Amino acid sequence: MPELPEVETTLRGIAPHITDRTILECVFRTEKLRWPLDTDLCYLLPGEKISRVERRAKYLLLFCGHGTLILHLGMSGSLRIVSADTTEQKHDHVDLIFTDGQCLRLTDPRKFGAFLYTDADPYTHKLLLHLGPEPLTDDFTGDYLYSVSRGKKQSIKQFIMDQKVVVGVGNIYASEALFSSGIRPDRAAGRVSLKRLRSLVVAIKAILQKAILAGGTTIHDFNQADGKPGYFTQQLQVYGRSGDRCVICGETILSQKLGQRSTFYCPQCQS
DNA sequence: ACGCTCTCCTGGCCGC
DNA sequence: TGCGGCCAGGAGAGCG
Structure with missing residues (x-):
């Protein structure tokens, strides 16, 4: 949680x-x-x-x-x-x-x-x-992400979840941010363009900020013992939705494992 | 240096 | 209803 x-x-x-x-x-x-x-x-x-x-x-x-x-x-x-x-x-x-x-x-x-x-x-x-920059500060930019990702074969999703790259992007928000910016999660980090990385950074900041705003009123949900997404579930577009229709194009949402972690994406909207 | 896999622990859920 | 198997939002450790 x-x-x-x-x-x-x-x-x-x-x-x-x-x-x-x-x-x-x-x-x-x-x-x-x-x-x-x-x-x-x-x-x-x-x-x-x-x-x-x-x-x-x-x-x-x-x-x-x-x-x-x-x-x-x-x-x-x-x-x-x-x-x-x-x-x-x-x-x-x-x-x-x-x-x-x-x-x-x-x-x-x-x-x-x-x-x-x-x-x-x-x-x-x-x-x-050795922690990376805070995602909500000006140190975290598309240009920064571009400079540290060149040559990296690791998937972009695992890359942004690496705390040495940027902190605080967990499994849920990684899938969501990649969907929001139209990037396939299994694409090699080193092969994502600067333009798309800038879009990804904007998406990460937006989703974290939105969740912080939602967090204040729902802190009681913290006590839920299970592993399910809590208050943010309603707002998730792809996480946990494999088999559902993409909210943008209607294509079926798929899931795959990346680094042992469940990953969700739309094969039509993300490339 | 890099990237992959395993691991810690408990509990909920699903299928049989 | 009971049980086994699988899954879970983190992230360090250890390995090749």
Whole structure:
């Protein structure tokens, strides 16, 4: 569920509740998520104050007095603000309890998420160091995409999902953006023209922005445990629609696997 | 360097 | 209704 728009929505939702709050207690209810949880944090974090919260790619950065928490929601994670005495439910793996009685609770059925801590500048952490540009900034342009894609045989869809190329384009939005810009997802990245890459970049920005706008009102849907697209389903043109008619030309939408991931496209509109 | 495959984990859904 | 198999929106690790 968490693609970039959901992470951004989460950031906006939690930041006002945890900024300038002091941690009273850190509770782990599982040994590991994607990586083992550092139990030292249970005595290192109490007394630390969250000074600010930022997002980089799909990572959330919680700056504390002496270090920074690096969180990732994986495929099924969500963060909520609850009262510290709210009974935990299945898959509630981490609580960050504050002195004002509020609690930041991490839920993640599939345990693909991350809850890490670093003393150093988090942007130099190896998970963040080699990330590509943010898609919604002016650093992400068709000309940039053109320059880094020349000679690449990898499919354009896998290419734009590579976090070193650009961050935040997940499996759903990759199919949607390629449909919107008329590019077949299995076309080699190095063989897409500058003109079409400019169109693709415009499409990526538009769809992410649209989803962020939709996200604010639908954050409750985050709790859905299943793997289905949530609030954005109504607006999807090709994702999950194989066998349906293309909304533009009426041709049958096809699907194929690219890099183990389901990919959807219209064979008529995309070339 | 590049690109491919595997992997972590739980749960929902489909077909038999 | 029960069970096995398959699928899921991320992305790092390891390999050739």
